[in-house]
Amino acid sequence: MRIVVALAVSGLTFMPAQALSQANPGPRTAPSGGWRSPSSNPGTGTGDIPGSGMGLPTPHSGDGQLKGAYGFDLSNRIASAQKLVDEVGHGRVLTDSDTRHIRDLMREDFVAWNKRFDLLPSAYRKEKDRWLVDASALTPNAWAKQRLDWLKAQRDWVLARGG
DSSP states (O other), X not given: OHHHHHHHHHHHHHHHHHHHHHHOOOOXXXXXXXXXXXXXXXXXXXXXXXXXXXXXXXXXXXXXXXXXXHHHHHHHHHHHHHHHHHHHHTTOOOOHHHHHHHHXXXXXXXXXXXXXXXXXXXXXHHHHHHHSOOGGGSOHHHHHHHHHHHHHHHHHHHHHTXX
16 A cells, blocks of 8 residues: 555656646757858859749748748838838839939848848849849839849748748
8 A cells, every 4th residue: 555655646746847847848959940050052143042033942931931030120121112112003103312212222131131141242242233233224113113022032032041
C-alpha cells in the first residue's frame, strides 16, 4: 500500500512541473520567423533581382506577409503608394513637384533595400537604373504607378527569400 501511495504522490508532484514546462517551453535553439541574416551571395544578377520575374521561388510565407521591422516598413510604403495610385485613378492630377517627391521616395526605398540586404553594387545599380529612369520619361501620374510597381517587385523579392 505504501508503494501505491508513494507512486501516486510522486505522480502528482511531477504533473504540475510538466504542465508548467509545456506552458513555458523556454528559449528556443533555432530562430523562428523574423529576418534571416543577409546573404553573402545576393545572386547572379540574372533573374535574382526585384521585378525580373525570373528565378523567383514561391514565397516562404504561405500568407504572403512580410516579417520584421523592414517588412512592416515596406508594407506601409506599399500601402502609401497604393493610396496615391488610387487617388490618381479617382481623378487626382499630379504635378512635376509630385514627380520630384515620388522620385525622392523611390531613392529612399532603394537605400533602405540596399542597407537591409547588402546587395552587390552592380546589382543594386542595375535595378536602380531600371526603376528610377529619367524624370521626363514618365508623366507624374505614371511615376506614382512606377513606385508602386517597384515596391511590389521588392516585396516579391523579399518574400522569395523568406519574408
